[in-house]
Amino acid sequence: MGGGLILEKKKKTSFVDEFLNKVELIGNKLPDPIVIFINLMGIILVASFIASLFNLKATNPGTGEVVEAVNLISGEGLILILTESINNFSAFPPLGMVLVVMLGIGIAEKTGYFETVMKRVIEVAPRKLIIPTMILVAIIGNVAGDAAPVVLPPLAAMVMMRLGYHPFSGLVMAYAASLGAFSANFIVGMTDALALAFTEPAAQLIDESYTGNIAMNYYFIAASAVLLLIVTYFVTTKLTIPRLGAYHGEQISEEDLGADEKSALRWANSSLVITAVIFMALVIPENGILRNQETGSIMNDSPFMNSVVFIITILFFVPGLVYGLKMKTIKNSRDFGNVLSESMATMGSYIVLVFFAAQMLAYFSWSNLGPILAIKGADFLQQMNFTGIPLILSFVIIAGFINLLIGSASAKWAILAPVFVPLFMLLGYDPAFTQMIFRIGDSITNPITPMLPYLPLLLAFAKKYDKNVGLGTLLSNLLPYSIAFFIVWSLFLVLWYLLGIPVGPGGPIFLQQ
Template sequence: MSSQKKGWSDRFLTKLEVAGNKLPDPSVLFIIMSVAILLASAVAGIFNVKAKNPATGETIEAVNLLSSEGLVLILSESINNFIEFPALGMVLVVMIGIGIAEKTGYFEALMKRTIEITPEKFILPTVIFVGIISNVAGDAGPVILPPIAAMVLMRIGYHPFVGLLVAYAATNGAFSANIILGMTDALALGFTEKSAQLVDSDYTGNIAMNYYFIAASSFLLVLVLYFVTKKVVSPRLGTYEGVSFTHEKISDREVSALRWANISVVVAAIALLLLVIPENGILRNPETGSIINDSPFMNSAVFLITILFFIPGLVFGLKAKTLKSTKDFGDILADSMGTMGGYIVLVFFAAQMLAYFEWSNLGPIIAVYGAQLLESINLSGIPLFISFILIVGLINLLIGSASAKWAILAPVFVPMFMFLGYDPAFTQMVYRVGDSFSNPISPMLPFLPLLLTFAKKYDKDVKLGTLIANLLPYSIAILIVWIIFLIVWYLLGIPVGPGGPIYLEQ
């Protein structure tokens, strides 16, 4: 029976992987979608497609972008579409800080040292927690943590695959949960804000507008991943009888550098608090005294986060001698920005697609009719959220990039949810839950083949099916618990973050 199930699942995953591999590169996908939008705008314009905005009562008419006026707009505004795209500047600025912290070795040393000094009974939950918060370091988490976790957990009696799997599930399955704001939040905000402005041109969000929910989710998912590991994955894998490996401990110099780096970030955080907490703090709103609403603190949040990464990374590099000269400094910054080349290209085409969607008025029209359809079949509230989460999770199996998916979905679902009365911050949070839970089993993530490489170190005959079969319980548990948590949060009416209410403010 079990062999039949395994055979069916292997065939299903193989077909899924083949289908996913046939999808074009995300940049090409955006080009195709841009062309499709232009053609759709022409058809809609010719047939005078229109809809009535239920919020303002105004009539929204489709605009033919293949007209002479439309073509002039496309050609003359292409550069501005790219330059003015909100997420571009935010992500590149954050990468300055993250790049220094990652390339000097600060993130890696911090993860290693945290696990090394943790008492044995707390090692497994610590690995999970480190995995969740390591998302702030971008790709560093799923690349660095799994092999370290495998060696550490094997040392206290677990199968090394347990360490690989739980670290991978934590860094990817809990991708949208964190107690630290970072590049993921900036990426999501850029697409959400642009899409919300299709309905309300004055709408502005902030990088922290999901923070309450993602911070609370961090601790909840530690418990979920711990339970699945102890009750499902570890018993299933049993004991390990192969060759043991040891991970290289960080040197005394690195320990000292890490200590000074951590002190520096604490000092920087205290200095920041002194600018925010006092009633006359310069980072408060000068008129209202608010820390959140239109305050210098929230308006400069991206740059402040960059500083809080940059300082400990710089201190660690200087003390650990991984940063020896100004040339090293320049090389690290160039290297970290070099990794963003693919994203910059992606943004160029995504920005054109979103601009065409905005100019054509197709987004609001689809959103109006979509909202009316959902209302007619009474699909709103909890059933709507669950359906959206499942749709995103399935799409995630074919398109691994979170920004690519949200660039496609946001222009439709953000306005649609707005017409149903939901704030873009809440829609973004629902999306992020759907975008995370299926990450561990997605064949489209580039880290899955890397995980297989790590696993072959312990068992040269292991195959991808084994890893996915043991990662599936994590995805299912995260999905179920996170949906329940979201429903409870929604029913209590708690904002998902500062400036992030569930409902649009009337």
């Protein structure tokens, strides 16, 4: 395979393998990701000029505001590009989060804590449950927002390598599960609240008395969590693992744990439990200081959710440090500083990549091309006058396509909700059902969209195992998850619709007469 991937070559005869090999080959012939983002910056600049030249615009159905294409190849555009370039980089949402998390992950990895944990888990856990458990953690982990696609892929890679599989299989599996199943969970979280914030006012355009609730999709998203766990497991074991083959890079030691390692692991795990209990004591009580002090909520705008990334960092940092001290991989302050420095040194290529990715995303936002294309797409679907299942599937496809252009779920729903919620209401569908359709479309293309800032990070993780790997290798292995999620999840939604089961409490399929 291209991109220098260290794989055991096998004859590929199936149509799926041939197709994915072509995707990988084409993808890996693309320039370095840094150059790709630079080219995209240029394309967006030219597109903004052409769109402005033809006076391309659209009316936001929610606010009535006319959204016009902005020419960035102009005096004002040049000033914006020059003056905001540093802010684009420094304010790039995942940058600080990734670097902070890597402090915790780095010390846990460099001291040997992660490797020892992986060995111990595989020694004591039933082998058949390890992969499903990782998938389940990734799906549930999306309740923590940005943390899951940052933290879980490198851990899953280490586990899969310890199981004898290629580490890339863990990377893509955890990434696809945490992002592709973004609207599936057993826990109601921030994404539910954000969706409702746009659904309710959109519904009130038709019915001023309409009120929704944060859990109105819960039945469906909980059932979807089980369904997508099975789908992810099937794709991983039947396609990803066989396709990637064996890994011939540096392996985790196969030796059994010694008495010193087991003792250090017990100390480290005990410190992890103590740290977790301290945080639970700050969250669980009704007057916990990490709850929202006004509403008492743990999930909605609480100090706990706002600091969850740093809390995760601490939960990695503490046991990693304790393990290092017990195993004497950290003997003094100099060793401690070196471990932290080494963990940051691995992020150099990612930081460079982020600079150009941040500029590209900023240019696209300034140009207004994303909202205009979204509104035009919604208008097109409305004019097609679809009903029933064709309408449902068309909306899933449109939302999935728009997700390739606009990464933020709330930004997309802010544009689409005022169009589709009233449209579906006029056809007799409840806003909760419309919201669920959008959330499926918004999730299924998450693993492959370049508009999410986690893809460059995934590439940085992959280069740890193969410095020459290209985006084509990652995308060819992520694409089956998106396709499988689209097919199975859409069919599941259609079945749910035909059975007329409410998608959640206070969330029927059809408007109550």
